[in-house]
Amino acid sequence: MVIGIVIAVIVVGVAVWAVTAYNGLVALRNRVDNGWAQIDVQLKQRADLIPNIVETVKGYASHESRTLQAVTDARARAAAASTTAERAAAETQVGQALMNLLATAEAYPQLQANQNFLDLQSQLKALEDKIAYARQFYNDVVLKYNTKIQTVPSNIIAGMFHFTERGFFKVEEPDRAVPQVRF
Template sequence: MKNMKNGTKIIIGIIVAVVIIAIPLISSYNGLIKEESNVDLAWSQVESQLQRRNDLIPNLVNSVQGAMDQEEEVFTAIADARASLSGAGSMEEEVEANNEMNSALSRLLVVVESYPELKSNENVTALMDELAGTENRIAVERQRYNETVQGYNNRVKRFPGSIIANMTGFSEKPYFEAVEGAEIAPEVNFDNDEE
């Protein structure tokens, strides 16, 4: 009878030890799932704003294109960037396509500023204002995304999350970063004498 009580105590002790170890591991795993969901949600908000901008661009281009036939290179770059954004299959491809779009739009804005008749056109002005608002929304959503990624990545790297992350396949998420050279203003050359 005494051996049976000792055996029961050992089994209960093992069960208690397993529960004590399992609770933080389960909690950590659930936390990783929640953080990853938050990253996915934040990314979908970025995508939503990118799509909004993508939908506005044809209207803006159509409004300005007639007055700026000689700027075909800018329009081609915008069309190519839109196609890349639409065809992007991964987050990294979307970020790269977005960076192409940012570059093309920057050149378009410089061109529009150089045409006084466009700046006074109500449609162009309204579309430019709408695009500026969309760009601000994109910036806000990118910031939120990066903050969410930071929280998730911290959880993946810190103990005990790092152990659970390695065991269950969670890995760090990429930040939404500006393309190299984004700090340099685009230049548009209107000198047609160059060959």
């Protein structure tokens, strides 16, 4: 009789642990998905802002077509990306192209005095700050999620229910370089 109670308590304990571990993994996976969705919202706003910036700069710096084309091409690659990793890499290129565009724009005093350009630049800065925060949040949640599915004993449940690791939103080494502007 006592052995039966002990076995029942152990079985119930294991079942409670398994349900708790599974629910914890699901909650973290959903937070990762939510984190990416928040980044996606900010990236969409930036993508919507880019044509306005490009058109404004075009009016003042029409001979900077290579820089303007790089921004447009990077935006198109980001829109065409199909995986999180591809999208992250493409969005990093968009950020680099925008930095080059803004650095190029500094050579045009009339453009720097244009209120429309200043407003667009301010909106872009605010969006970049939001994107940076959203990336940090996403990477923090990915770290927690990946740690949970890799550590014992929750890795048992993760393996049984096919929870897979998620990638971080990284900045690639070449993209850390300061943009070079030559006239």
